[in-house]
Amino acid sequence: MERDLGTFERMLGDSADLVRLVRSPVFSAEEQLAALDALLAKAGISGLAANFVKLAARNRRLFALPDMIRAFRALLAEKRGEATAEVVSAVALSDAHVAALKDALAASTGKTVNISARVDPALIGGLVVKVGSRMIDTSLRTKLNSLKFAMKEVG
Structure with missing residues (x-):
């Protein structure tokens, strides 16, 4: 099915x-x-x-x-103990990077993790990873926006 x-x-x-x-x-x-x-x-x-x-x-x-x-x-993934991670990167991830990311996410979640990857050059660098309701944003775009916001508060 x-x-x-x-x-x-x-x-x-x-x-x-x-x-x-x-x-x-x-x-x-x-x-x-x-x-x-x-x-x-x-x-x-x-x-x-x-x-x-x-x-x-x-x-x-x-x-x-x-x-x-x-x-x-x-439901099927939950029954199997699997999770899907949506990963957005600035450039395509190599097989080694995908494997390392799977291992890190598996250690963090305790589940077998499948990666759904897509590329968004607007991130400039870094990754945005979403697993379930958790999101980790290490993109350079987000860091620059945070810095820009902090600079506006000072000036």
Whole structure:
């Protein structure tokens, strides 16, 4: 089921037309169901995952499907003792840096940590790491903004 829902989620990310079908109230439940039935069969998604997507279509809840998939993944990760860390860096992280970060976060959280990395050159340097509700911001941009704010208070 997890793999099939991941496949469907990737399909949503790759197709603006599919997103339109899922989000638009213009299409009837029957039209959405017929289109999804064909797409799911073509993608090889069947069983429980296909039934889940079709149920959401029948109940006019397709717009909430991405959030439902994320919630399912979060519950599954919690059950497995895993956590996902969202990491933003100024430059792409090397494999060695990702491994070191995983080890440090695993030691800190006591869970197996998966890294979801993205690059934001506006950070200038450093990292912003978010695990659950905790956020660690060591970016140069934040430090410079803090210094700028402190200088304004003095002057």
